[in-house]
Amino acid sequence: MSTPSPLASPETLRGILLMTATAAFFGGLDTTAKYLGQYIPAIEVAWLRFVTHTFFVVILLRLWSRPFHMKTRRPLLQLLRGAFMFGTTSLNFVALTYLDLTEAVSIMFATPLLVTALAGPFLGEKVGVRRWTAVSIGFLGVVVITRPGFGTFNVGVLFSLGAMLTNAFYILLTRKIGTTESSEGMIFYSGAVGSVGLAPVALPTAVMPELWLVPLIFLTGALGGFGHYLLIRAHRIAPASTLAPFIYTQILWMTVTGYLIFDEIPGLWTITGASIIVVSGLYILHREHLRKGGARGRV
Numbered sequence: 001m002s003t004p005s006p007l008a009s010p011e012t013l014r015g016i017l018l019m020t021a022t023a024a025f026f027g028g029l030d031t032t033a034k035y036l037g038q039y040i041p042a043i044e045v046a047w048l049r050f051v052t053h054t055f056f057v058v059i060l061l062r063l064w065s066r067p068f069h070m071k072t073r074r075p076l077l078q079l080l081r082g083a084f085m086f087g088t089t090s091l092n093f094v095a096l097t098y099l100d101l102t103e104a105v106s107i108m109f110a111t112p113l114l115v116t117a118l119a120g121p122f123l124g125e126k127v128g129v130r131r132w133t134a135v136s137i138g139f140l141g142v143v144v145i146t147r148p149g150f151g152t153f154n155v156g157v158l159f160s161l162g163a164m165l166t167n168a169f170y171i172l173l174t175r176k177i178g179t180t181e182s183s184e185g186m187i188f189y190s191g192a193v194g195s196v197g198l199a200p201v202a203l204p205t206a207v208m209p210e211l212w213l214v215p216l217i218f219l220t221g222a223l224g225g226f227g228h229y230l231l232i233r234a235h236r237i238a239p240a241s242t243l244a245p246f247i248y249t250q251i252l253w254m255t256v257t258g259y260l261i262f263d264e265i266p267g268l269w270t271i272t273g274a275s276i277i278v279v280s281g282l283y284i285l286h287r288e289h290l291r292k293g294g295a296r297g298r299v
Helices: 010-036 042-061 075-095 101-108 111-123 129-146 156-177 183-205 211-237 240-262 268-292
Strands: none
Touching: 010 042, 010 211, 010 240, 042 075, 042 183, 042 211, 075 156, 075 183, 101 156, 111 129, 111 156, 111 240, 129 240, 129 268, 156 211, 156 240, 183 211, 211 240, 240 268
């Protein structure tokens, strides 16, 4: 009988670290976008985020002299993946016009549950009862932090549910095509589709931002672009169902930036919820190293 290794495989560990870093970048992106939203329309912030994202990719990869980076074996899936990313952003911004931030965030952070549910039929990954339980407990931690209200039905819930659904498919498609497509091409198409797709909505109401806001606008592109690059790398080397709970750590980063930027002091509920999230993520890692080590039973 083989003895389980003390740690998960190096690839899985790197994937988890990359996913945690992704959450940090996305937390910074949300914080920057919230700050910019005080001065320019939120939908314009979203569009500029995609435009600057694409700008950085073109400049850093020198796509004018390296067009091979834009070659793709699966163009339709590339465009569909970009459309899901664009849809997530658009639906989430519409939802926020109806819902409180805590309500929208709570619904969006149910994405890992949906990713876990679809990882089997969509990607062929096996997910056992224990991992399902850990992911559910992680979501409970998010609910503890946000404590959403349950008042009368609000149409914004439908938009937020739609954003959660498109986000889940974006993550699943990242995993599905990540083995055949280049990271450079994937990161380019995700920004380009959003730039084109949001333009008709954002441009009619766009305002000229003040000069001092321009560095923050470029920061959104850098955080978003590099964050999605890390997301791609993570899903190339570790199963989506294993990585899913670690996106919850974005709540921790948002707590830190909220305190530093907006003077928001985390309370007992936040600390309790964060602890639940961390424990669920560590349990997922524990089950992963048991599975890799050949332990019996479903994981």
